[in-house]
Amino acid sequence: METSKKRSECPLSCSLDVFGDKWSLLIIRDLIFYKKGTYNDFLKSEEGIATNILASRLKALEENGIIEKSAHPESKAKILYRLSKKGIDLLPIIVEIYIWSDKYFSMPLEIKQIIKEAKKDKDKFVKQITKELKSQ
Amino acid sequence: METSKKRSECPLSCSLDVFGDKWSLLIIRDLIFYKKGTYNDFLKSEEGIATNILASRLKALEENGIIEKSAHPESKAKILYRLSKKGIDLLPIIVEIYIWSDKYFSMPLEIKQIIKEAKKDKDKFVKQITKELKSQ
DNA sequence: TAATTTTGCTTGCATATTGCAAGTGCAAAT
DNA sequence: ATTTGCACTTGCAATATGCAAGCAAAATTA
Structure with missing residues (x-):
């Protein structure tokens, strides 16, 4: 899913361009309800997202300002993904x-x-x- | 999008299996806010859905109990798509x-x-x- | 009545997205 | 020094999407 030009001015359509796919809201669910925050956390979710798809979704969500990368407190090897205000909303x-x-x-x-x-x-x-x- | 077996027991995931794509909610929007009801109505929406995709989405929405076909009051050639209770919800x-x-x-x-x-x-x-x- | 248009699709094919398996580079643990 | 963990990337096959054309039944027009 590349960051595509929007299909119309309709806010519903624009919203679906951001999170209207089969995976984005599940990642956000994991962040909200299951306190997941790392790449491997998301990979392990029971729906079984493919690793390349996960990478592309995380990138798109970040580009759209829904999530942000941050340093993991435990290790430099880990990346903590966090919801932005826009994502929490x-x-x-x-x-x-x-x-x-x-x-x-x-x-x-x-x-x-x-x-x-x-x-x-x-x-x-x-x-x-x-x-x-x-x-x- | 075939009517696929569900990815998990998570209700969010199951919901996305029903309407988590770029088009389904736009069709439902048209039914709710723009009083559209026929195949050609949906086709004419500004996002420009492809005719085969529209057909497949209508079929899937019907199979999932979100919409129902009914006779059009004006003409036998036309089909009126209507939201079910589940769809209105x-x-x-x-x-x-x-x-x-x-x-x-x-x-x-x-x-x-x-x-x-x-x-x-x-x-x-x-x-x-x-x-x-x-x-x- | 015959020809044309409208309506709701289907079909074929090119392109894009997804899914799966394997691999890579850096950090951390052993 | 070697292995493991982490966050990806790459290659390729399978699936879904987009586009143009076609099609049958009903409705309209000539």
């Missing part, structure tokens, strides 16, 4: 997808539980997680 | 994408105006449009 979208899923898919209980909490008070849930992410 | 996701876009993209004033209204009271906005769609 995608959380409400992901929450709505989860809530939609909850209506139409079955899923592991642990996730169902998280969604239940999110539904109870969306704004509170989003603010809570946003705060956590920013403090990292 | 995607509206909160699209609204959140719009709201995110509003923060990070510039866009036509008319759309900015719609988003402004959506932000004022999300629930009201969603309910209003849902009602309209169901009454069609």
Whole structure:
């Protein structure tokens, strides 16, 4: 996925140009909910992203200002990927997808539980997680 | 995009298997906000979807229960595509994408105006449009 | 009534994207 | 000094996308 010229002025279309593929939101999910942050973390996710695709997605997400590279506190060999403000702001979208899923898919209980909490008070849930992410 | 077996039990991943591509949400946008309903309507959208891709997306959306074919009131030659309940329920996701876009993209004033209204009271906005769609 | 246009597709083919396996260079651990 | 871990890159096959042309049934026009 090269950083392509936008297809139209429609903000939905522009948004999909940024994260409208099968992998980007899963990487962002890993950053938000599973506290993953390194290349190998993402590689190990159960969906099994191919290594070259992961590299290209990370590059695109960085170019689009969704994530940022930073030094890993433990080792110079590691790179820590972190969500930018712009990336953290995608959380409400992901929450709505989860809530939609909850209506139409079955899923592991642990996730169902998280969604239940999110539904109870969306704004509170989003603010809570946003705060956590920013403090990292 | 064939109707592929799911990559994982993650509801986000499953959702992306349904609408996580560059075109599906644009078709749904057209159904929701532009009152489009026929094959040619979708073809004419400014993003310029290819005819074979449109056909494959409509088929997939139908197989996933997001849209339904119905008889067109004006003509037997025409087919009216309509959102199912499951499809209408995607509206909160699209609204959140719009709201995110509003923060990070510039866009036509008319759309900015719609988003402004959506932000004022999300629930009201969603309910209003849902009602309209169901009454069609 | 016959010819033309509209509608919703399908088909063929070139190009682009994805997926898989193997390899590379640097850092860190043994 | 050697092996392992990490973040990639490369090559190539498989799949998906984009573009142009074609096609059958219905609707319109002549």
